[in-house]
Amino acid sequence: MHANVHVIGDATGQANFKALHDPFWVRWGLVGVAVGFIVLFLCVPLGLVLYQAFSKGWQAYWTALAQPDAIAAMQLTLVVALITVPLNTVFGIAAAWAITRFEFWGKSLLTTLIDLPFSVSPVISGLIFVLMFGAQGWFGEWFSAHDIKVIFAVPGIVLATIFITFPFVARELIPLMQEMGNEEEEAALSLGASGWKTFFKVTLPNIKWALLYGVLLCNARAMGEFGAVSVVSGHIRGVTNTLPLHVEVSYNDYDVIGAFSSASILAGLAIVTLVLKSFLEWKQARV
């Protein structure tokens, strides 16, 4: 009897094992397709960027990057990110807090609106800002009367970037804060902590990895955004060109080394972002 039970157990075990696994050729076929795609569409272009950037050697690469226009583009990109990312971090936390902690009329509409920048084409977003702040725009007259330049100037680029990168932080925080609930915060308040202390000692430590993840994605997009910024910037060399715009302008001028050396900086940024992103994902999974 005992032996019998064992035999039956083994037999069903094997049957299950086979039933749960696809044939060899299906498994390796799928893996092959996936890897082939990644190589063809991600690795080859990335390699090509680096190959083109260094096609005339290190010297040419550094010379291209040291051009005043390239340096100005990098500086502008950094300035835009330095303004946009902190602002959207604060906005994102505020929006996530409002949505997950309070009940109010129009809450689901707000939740939908946060995703708006993802669903609107960046070019349209840029055009909206031109329509609002451009010389013929709604507020254009008022701004030109006060001698404030928004469109074809840095403020316009910052505004467009803020709009485009708004969802990243909020979208990371909302599901996490919904899942955590607010009991820990209520506990902190009942123990006599003020609102600020509760936020810094209880809420922030609990959301910090998701927050950093959102900030990272927000930063990557802020530095890499092309469409919306392209519409509002006016492509003034050394003044309103961000790094992605500088790549385009150089390429159009047949300055291959200039275009690809700047592109390699953006590619490097993407790789750093990917590494940090994996680290943060690993960290979040452990919390």
Place this chain on the structure above:
Amino acid sequence: MSILLNNISKNFGKFAALYDVSLEIPEGELVALLGPSGCGKTTLLRIIAGLETPDFGRVLLSGEDKTEQHVSRRGIGFVFQHYALFRHMTVFDNIAFGLRVKPRKERPTEAFISKKVHSLLELVQLDWLADRFPDQLSGGQRQRIALARALAVEPSVLLLDEPFGALDASVRKDLRQWLRNLHQELHVTSIFVTHDQEEAMEVASQVVVLNQGRIEQQGAPADIYDHPANAFVSKFIGQTNVFDLSETESNWLQRAGILAEKPQGIFAHVRPHHIDIVKAEETSGSPVTLKDWQHLGATIRVELFNPQHNGSGATLFAEMPNERFKQLNLNKGDRVAVHIKQAHWFN
């Protein structure tokens, strides 16, 4: 600190969670807010704490109106149903939290905090867990740490929301006893919420029964059990057999011994231990059939079937000591007669 609630009402949208609740709790009591789920007991507790604001009514602690005061300034200790321990802090830091967030002028020294935390850990008998994180503790341990954390700020009122709700049965039994002893040691006015009437009767010195946002009865556990104010309390506290006069033949009730005089209501509620069984040969008593029985430890619960009853209440439960049941020497299907010793009448 005594607690006084005056005409508290609270609505969530169109749902009335509490309706005109007034309640007085003297200092030093251990009170259970008891009721079925959705009766408003947790809302009432959160209103006392200041985690919820009432739509109408006042909350007075020690005679002072605290209705508008923020939760962080009320001096209450709140223990959450799911403990709400700070997951990124050690047990030590969790308990020290309330002392460390005090304004600089009132904040004690780290040495004092450390002493205080360790004395609290000894009080909850978990001193060896100081360096652990909450997710490394069992449910019962988390509950006791949550209690130690609430006690660290020396609250004048301790509020516990379903303190044993998420624990398994054996841990729950131990913790009930432990909470009772702790209360006797500390004498801080405490209120806990529960839907388990046994738990309320066992732990509390005062029980407040709530139903659909209203208080049905308040009193000592024995009082509530022996003198239920209405049909809801009678049915909610302990087991009850309900006889509906319109459905049960009055002849049957007369012979059982509860219709000697004029009926005092429409429904007669009878506790199982107020029903006595005798063998059918004896002349008095009302006839029933013995359906089944269950051992409940020292007592036996006997399931009886009343053939002369038309309606839902045809099954009766009686309870008696083991010895008595053995003496009767009965089998399933036997005809027996019942005597009802006491009944509560309700309309």
